[in-house]
Amino acid sequence: MIRQHIADILQNTQPGETATICGWVRTRRDSKQGFSFVEINDGSCMKNLQVVIDADVEGYHEHLKDLTTGASVRITGEVKDSPGQGQRVEMQAGNFEVLGLADAETYPLQKKRHSFEFLREIAHLRPRTNTFGAIARVRNAAAHAIHTFFFFFGFLYVQTIFITCSECEGGGSMFQDTTLDLARLAEMKTQLDWSQDFFGKPASLTVSGQLEAETFATSLGPCYTFGPTFRAENSNTTRHLAEFWMVEPEVPFIDLQENMQLAEEFVRGVVSHILTHCADDMEFFNQRIDNTVLEVLHNITQHDFIRVPYTEAIQILADSGQEFEYPIEWGRDLQSEHERFLTEQHFKQPIIVYDYPRSIKPFYMRVNDDGRTVRAMDVLVPRVGEIIGGSQREERLDVLTARMEECGLNPGDYWWYLDLRRYGTVPHAGFGLGLERLIQLVTGMVNIRDCIPFARTPKNAAF
RNA sequence: UCCCCUGUAGCUCAACGGUAGAGCGAGCGGCUGUUAACCGCUAGGUUGUAGGUUCGAAUCCUACCGGGGGAGCCA
Numbered sequence: 183m184i185r186q187h188i189a190d191i192l193q194n195t196q197p198g199e200t201a202t203i204c205g206w207v208r209t210r211r212d213s214k215q216g217f218s219f220v221e222i223n224d225g226s227c228m229k230n231l232q233v234v235i236d237a238d239v240e241g242y243h244e245h246l247k248d249l250t251t252g253a254s255v256r257i258t259g260e261v262k263d264s265p266g267q268g269q270r271v272e273m274q275a276g277n278f279e280v281l282g283l284a285d286a287e288t289y290p291l292q293k294k295r296h297s298f299e300f301l302r303e304i305a306h307l308r309p310r311t312n313t314f315g316a317i318a319r320v321r322n323a324a325a326h327a328i329h330t331f332f333f334f335f336g337f338l339y340v341q342t343i344f345i346t347c348s349e350c351e352g353g354g355s356m357f358q359d360t361t362l363d364l365a366r367l368a369e370m371k372t373q374l375d376w377s378q379d380f381f382g383k384p385a386s387l388t389v390s391g392q393l394e395a396e397t398f399a400t401s402l403g404p405c406y407t408f409g410p411t412f413r414a415e416n417s418n419t420t421r422h423l424a425e426f427w428m429v430e431p432e433v434p435f436i437d438l439q440e441n442m443q444l445a446e447e448f449v450r451g452v453v454s455h456i457l458t459h460c461a462d463d464m465e466f467f468n469q470r471i472d473n474t475v476l477e478v479l480h481n482i483t484q485h486d487f488i489r490v491p492y493t494e495a496i497q498i499l500a501d502s503g504q505e506f507e508y509p510i511e512w513g514r515d516l517q518s519e520h521e522r523f524l525t526e527q528h529f530k531q532p533i534i535v536y537d538y539p540r541s542i543k544p545f546y547m548r549v550n551d552d553g554r555t556v557r558a559m560d561v562l563v564p565r566v567g568e569i570i571g572g573s574q575r576e577e578r579l580d581v582l583t584a585r586m587e588e589c590g591l592n593p594g595d596y597w598w599y600l601d602l603r604r605y606g607t608v609p610h611a612g613f614g615l616g617l618e619r620l621i622q623l624v625t626g627m628v629n630i631r632d633c634i635p636f637a638r639t640p641k642n643a644a645f
Numbered sequence: 646u647c648c649c650c651u652g653u654a655g656c657u658c659a660a661c662g663g664u665a666g667a668g669c670g671a672g673c674g675g676c677u678g679u680u681a682a683c684c685g686c687u688a689g690g691u692u693g694u695a696g697g698u699u700c701g702a703a704u705c706c707u708a709c710c711g712g713g714g715g716a717g718c719c720a
Contacts, residue, residue: 211679219679232680251670266678292656292670294681299712300656355718390720415718416646428720507716518716560720571720616720629713641711 185256189227195261197271202258203231204281206310207249209293218242220249222257225315228462232264232272233257239275251293252284252310298632305636305645313471316463317633320456321621327455328408328429328617331448337431338405340398342391344412347383348595356386357414357424387412391430392546392612393599396575399432399610400602406431416640420629421566423618425638432612438548438557438574441611442534445561445570446487448615449532453482456624464624472626478564479624481531487561488533490524492516495535498528515542516560518567525564532563545585547573548609559613566623572613579603 186201195201205224212218216237221230235242249255257278264272290304291311301308308314332339345359361380376383391407398405407430414424433444457464457479468476490498499510499520508517516524516535525533536559540549547556561570576582582603586593593600621633631637636645 209680209682211677211682213677213679214675215677217678219682221680230680234678264678266680268680287671288655289671290655294656294669296656302712411720413719417718418646418714419716419718420714422719426720568720614720619720 187226188222188224188229188231191231191261191273192227192229192270195271197261197263199261200258200276201261201273202256203233203273204256205231205254207251207253207255207284209251210249212246218246218249220255222255223310223315225309225318227319228312228316228466229269232266232269233259233275233278234272235275235278240277245278245280248280248283249278250284250286250289252286252289252291253280254282254284255280298629302631302637303644309635312466314632316460316466317621317625317627318635319463320460320467320625321617321633323456323459324452324617324620324624325408326459327452330455331451332404332406332431336404338398338402340391340395340405340407342388342394342407342409344388344410345381345385346388347381347385348393355413355415356389357412359385359387389413390428390614392432392614395430395432395612396599396602396610399434399612400606400608404431404433418640420631421619421622423630423634423638424640426630426634427617429615429617430612432610434608434610436574436611437609438536438559438611441572441574441613442487442489442536442559445534445559445572445613445615449561449570449620450483452620453479453624457483467625467627475624475626482563485531488529488531490533490535491537492535492539492555493537495520495524499523502528513539513541521562521567522564525562525567530564532561535560535562540585543573545582545589545591546575548576549581549585557611561613563623566619569619569623570613570615572611574609574611577603577607577609579607
């Protein structure tokens with residue numbers, strides 16, 4: 183008999199039908215009167231299926247004790263109306279088979295709440311909990327929504343490189359990638375000879391797919407990349423990972439305003455998709471994790487993001503009368519406390535800050551006519567902060583070259599990137615969205631380390 | 646990287662210079678169409694590591710290691 187998913191049984195199966203399920207025991211309640219309740223979860227949804235096993239079922243007396251929390255089972259039985267509270271239907275077991283035992287004395291997950299700190303230490307088992315099952319399903323829905331959104335609007339999905347030899351963002355923040363025998367080289371105390379390395383020169387893991395995406399956007403039209411990125415920054419916060427997933431659309435023939443429009447519709451589209459496809463999981467997050475989550479998400483789907491030029495944002499902060507740790511001064515970047523004030527207290531909703539001072543932004547952002555600002559934009563959301571960073575790209579060869587030099591970069595290293603301006607240059611724009619920060623926003627989870635299956639942070643790569 | 650907090654039973658915590666406790670979980674028993682089930686009993690700890698102060702250290706001091714929060718950097 184073919185296994186059915188519990189989500190399907192709970193929703194669609196009618197009383198009287200027979201079904202087979204496979205999954206893991208969440209909890210068992212025995213009655214000495216001659217039957218037991220066993221709750222089975224198979225990950226297909228938040229809810230468990232309650233299975234009633236009568237004492238006359240084969241193997242009851244010998245094997246019922248093996249149905250401990252965490253044990254894996256296959257059960258076939260008849261679906262029935264449930265006389266109890268809490269579920270539409272339940273299963274009356276015809277037979278059950280224990281596939282894998284889980285020693286109750288040593289199995290780390292208990293029938294009670296665990297701290298997220300503890301669960302991080304058992305990252306290989308935490309997907310078996312309600313919270314991490316829900317996060318995994320929401321993350322999956324988000325990934326699906328991302329591809330669906332871009333497919334619908336005719337974007338090309340481009341798979342960009344993970345290993346790069348361009349030192350785009352400065353070597354300090356990149357993970358070096360080498361096949362040299364470093365231990366032996368250290369013993370020999372000789373000069374490093376990069377020509378002996380795999381690529382014949384230093385290579386690193388990518389920190390962004392943007393530059394490569396631009397080559398496709400300026401050839402084939404709207405495109406996007408979606409994959410892991412790596413930052414070797416020693417960041418120890420609730421919103422930073424050394425390895426995280428980023429969505430980076432890049433679109434030719436649009437300006438910053440249209441880029442903001444795209445970013446807004448993109449976030450709205452993904453959030454709507456999750457709300458409709460993960461209703462049970464979202465209800466769980468709203469009840470158990472953060473009771474403002476649904477309100478915030480509905481706000482996103484129903485209201486436009488407020489767009490505020492950087493200069494105006496600075497003015498709002500200066501006029502707020504708030505005491506800030508960091509000074510408010512035109513030319514300084516917005517600090518976390520400033521972003522939080524704007525999104526959580528002043529506007530109380532997502533905002534887009536744009537036209538930042540050129541001195542605090544990278545070389546590839548298009549310089550405005552005022553000469554002192556660039557067409558950059560950040561989407562800031564309550565609680566999480568910056569969820570998207572993007573810009574219109576500098577399409578003028580002379581300005582771009584000058585900006586590289588201004589930023590201390592050698593234009594020669596970016597010859598292929600400059601070729602995109604040298605031959606048939608076009609105005610274009612794009613942005614990057616951190617997937618895990620989106621998951622933080624959507625689920626209400628406080629720590630980004632709980633928003634990715636296996637978190638990579640400084641001094642931590644246990645799984 | 647900087648600042649603050651923290652490390653005690655499987656988990657969550659108490660004990661605040663004088664022999665280490667509770668709740669939950671687990672084991673056993675009882676009860677029950679139960680659903681965070683309930684009731685009783687039992688087992689379980691060189692107090693992160695290494696030094697130091699003291700008659701005496703989980704408790705005070707130092708270093709190291711781990712965890713958390715905040716900041717910077719950013720997505």
